[in-house]
Amino acid sequence: MFKSARIKLTLWYLLMIMAISVIFSLIIYRVQVSESERILQRQRVRIESGGFLRPGFGPAPLEPEILEEARNRLKLNLILINLGVLIVSGGAAYFLAGRTLKPIEEAVEDQKRFVADASHELRTPLTTMKTELEVNLRGKGFGQEAKKILESNLEEVDKLSYLSDKLLRLSRYEQKEGLVFSPVSLNEVVEEVIKKLSGLTKSKKIEIVKNLEEVNIQGDFAALAEGFGTILDNAVKYSPKESKVNVDLQSKDGKTVVKIQDFGVGIKNSELPHIFDRFYRADASRTKEKVEGFGLGLSIAKAAIEKHHGKIEVESTPGKGSTFTVTLPTA
Incomplete structure (x- = not known):
């Protein structure tokens, strides 16, 4: 920083x-x-x-x-x-x-x-x-x-x-x-996260559409799981019932790109620069549902990704949804 x-x-x-x-x-x-x-x-x-x-x-x-x-x-x-x-x-x-x-x-x-x-x-x-x-x-x-x-x-x-x-x-x-870095299968990390969220996805009847390529990187499994877990958890929580969330994992030119796309209400442009700040919450603008938390999830996800020499970006259109893109170096 x-x-x-x-x-x-x-x-x-x-x-x-x-x-x-x-x-x-x-x-x-x-x-x-x-x-x-x-x-x-x-x-x-x-x-x-x-x-x-x-x-x-x-x-x-x-x-x-x-x-x-x-x-x-x-x-x-x-x-x-x-x-x-x-x-x-x-x-x-x-x-x-x-x-x-x-x-x-x-x-x-x-x-x-x-x-x-x-x-x-x-x-x-x-x-x-x-x-x-x-x-x-x-x-x-x-x-x-x-x-x-x-x-x-x-x-x-x-x-x-x-x-x-x-x-x-x-x-x-x-x-x-x-953090203990070792060879990690990133698609296994994503699969583990999706499995842990199965209860929430079933209760909201949300379909996780996966397109996962086999990719190995140097990283800490638990830290990566927490980072991707936070992003995917938010995507599910802020999505309407009976919708879908796309998870795409691909490796190209020495970089691994993971995209998590939801079709919820999106995030206002004025709030995008702040969503990774500590204790910042944009719940009121994103959903009518009450979502518990302290506004630390995305801060933790960003810190975990950056410690793996990666970056996290977000694009959002109010009323159409958000796409979080995580870029990591391939092992």
């Missing part, structure tokens, strides 16, 4: 520096040309008025050819100077961009470490709370009203445990911790 931001900031710095350099070059060129033209014009006036120029008196007469040659020489010198400025300022701009972004990058890394540490530390007390609540619910010393409160508390503890687990996995994917 910060590499692309550094390059963009470098280009902006470079653009500003070169704009200033070009403006000054144009001013210098214009001033020199104007001065040469004024000298030539004064000489012409003196000649026309009979005041012939004599050697040793005043500047030597300027011929149009000499003036044109001087202009071309000035242009070449200014171009060379600007090329030198471009090269030097390019390195300086890249260095300056790095210095500018370094405090932000360090703050983001500190935030990620805090989230990972907090998520890890929360697991033990949450597990303890859940156990105590479950024991109390099985006891006979509480009335119905008290048990309802305990059940509500247990539900909230489960939500916190789920959120903590999601944040911990997201942090691990972003830092590439706990």
